[in-house]
Amino acid sequence: MATSLSRGIGALSRATGRGDGSVIGGRVALRLDPDLLASLSAGRDVVLVSATNGKTTTTRLTAAALGVLGPVASNTFGANMPAGHVSALAQAGPTPYAVLEVDEHYLPHVTAATKPRVIALLNLSRDQLDRAKEVALLAALWRETLREQRVHVVANADDPMVVWAASVVEDVCWVAAGQRWLDDSWVCPECGGGIRREGSPGGAVWECVTCGLRRPEPHWRLDGDTVVAPDGARHRIELRLPGRVNRANAAIALAVAAHFGVRPTDAVPRLAQIRSVAGRYTLVERDGRAIRLLLAKNPAGWLEAFEMADPTTTLLSINARAPDGFDTSWLYDVDFSPLRDRPVLITGERAFDLGVRLGVNGVPFTHVPSFADGVAATRGRRLEVIANYTAFQQIRAELDRVD
Template sequence: MAGNTEPLPPRAKLAVTAGRAAAAVSRVAGRGSGSVIGGKVSLRLDPDLLARLARHLDVILVSATNGKTTTTRLIAEALRASGPVVSNALGANMPAGITSALAGGSDARYGVIEVDEKYLAGVARDTTPKAIALLNLSRDQLDRAAETRMLAEKWREGLAGSKATVIANADDPLIVWAASSSPNVVWVAAGQEWKDDAWSCPSCGGVLQRPGDDWGCADCGFRRPRPTWALNGDYVLDPQGSAWPIHLQLPGRANKANAATSAAVAATFGVPPQVALERMYAVQAVAGRYDVVTFMDRQLRLLLAKNPAGWLETFSLIDPPPTPVILSVNARGADGTDTSWLWDVDYTRLAGHPIMVIGDRKLDLAVRLEVAGLDFRVCENADEAVRMAPPGRIEVIANYTAFQDLRRRVGN
């Protein structure tokens, strides 16, 4: 049973201590939280440390292209109704960051861990999770991540031998293909707004038919499984058909879908949906996302959108025109250096909004907006963009490193 904390061997204790020291030095030097460098130091000293730290925990892994940080937070809040939780809440989701997070949770019962898509199979092998939540797969960081079908295949292979309960989105064909190798799957009808990565059957390559909310392949019979949990408007439907209201401080349909999946995960550990959903209300922002800050005497709402699926969901959150919008795009290592995904985003949804464009790749974005027929201004930085914005709260949408730049500038 989780919670039985047998002492770490001396080498592992040394690795944890050294990792904490490295993280502290990194923080003092102003280089961030230090979780990644701390984890790297720890794993260098004890390559088996992640497995050792996970041994006493009920581990829940969360992976997806979009929504994994938020869903990790929601699951962690829900499970705190049943016991102490350790989690990589700030999103350091590769093995080093995960190791750092678990090293701080010696008294925890649950480990709720966000995992980068590329590392899911390896982390699952090391941590022996009790549950794995899979939300969606879509194009992202095109120069780094594999094509989505290949990534689904890696998940499928990696999960085939897992004893974990897999909680998976029945509306994403790639997720269904990846999860179908698992013997114990809980299907959630969480929805799928972005469909452009799943028009062909991941099983045989045929064309998927999509009548209404259903989907299936006429060639091989691969089709949407029957979900036992579902998002239905502002409610989560559980396997008994009971409807539980969703009350979140986080905006948008996507976060309701994240809450539905989180409720299904919590239920596998005995936390009732009503209790789980009530606890999720405590989450106001996730690593700065959705925060409203005051900067230069203006109200700015900070929104993160890293790929076409994320931009599509984010456009549904923003206030209607003529609310001013600042868009910021970088293409650094953590973002992926290929910006061709900009052409997959339907920026015509911003028609009527005054648009200011900043970021390292502001000219790439400007060309895309020009082709979309939108009016916009290219600005040198956030300060100029805010000065140029008409009155009213400003919606700020940025990809990953651009978002971090903005948080540092506006003091968030």
């Protein structure tokens, strides 16, 4: 009954245009049956994907790779708390596999309910300062969750917080997924000593100067456009998704799928078919211009977005609603200097907070009242849009995109 109710309410939400139904159906169903997530997970091989950044894309890539073996249930739209998981599993019906994106705060609860076969851990960084835990506290939460778990963990060897959290598990596959944002991992989570790095950001070898915590030898690594597997085999990745970070996400997906026996040669072509993830990345034509929408929710995400975006007119949109976090002081953690040599437009409910921050970095900008005004103000045929969560959803709705 609870499952049918979840499906029905989700369908009604979509039919009435109130949303994609990925949360409300699960929320109501859990009121009827609080153990529904555990019931719907039973009998499936479950993969959980958690991180501060990149979990939606990695979940999509992992579901595609695992799809070589059969139908996969997944929370495609990024509803990453238990209500979203219930909705996704109920909507999918009985599938042998499930790949679920999990909010980093909810990993303990979802792990207990779903009893996953694999947990993939990508990164930890500061996020939503008005309500999120400090990064070290989240790492400790993950570590306690994983302690004595009989689960295979696929973890990013380049993030000291992730390595410390995952090191309590016996069965860990390490992936050199990179770490461009370093400002949350200069202090060792084990002893409080300093972290010393050698090499370029994103591929650096690191170690604590005081205790024995250090970067583990990765089983999988990224070499340009190629993923190198544990056996040394090289697999070229040709994604339609931009940026090194998405090639790293693909390496994580291949490592997870390999644990289930999926050969990279079979999975790679499926990854290349993905054009967008929940509205991100795909080019959309509007008023004679090609528009690409990128989501950036926190300093690490903005750093990656700047690397993905082409050096052309760029529209930045900032809100500060509940899903975004009300505190915009995180803007001062972002280095906006990469935008100095391109035309920059700003919009959103907190556009002038952003404007002050851009001024500190010496980035000229033009304020536009709305996304439509930004499109009209664009010179040339290309516009890159970088927005935080609710601003992203507003612009996505205006573009009338549902991917």
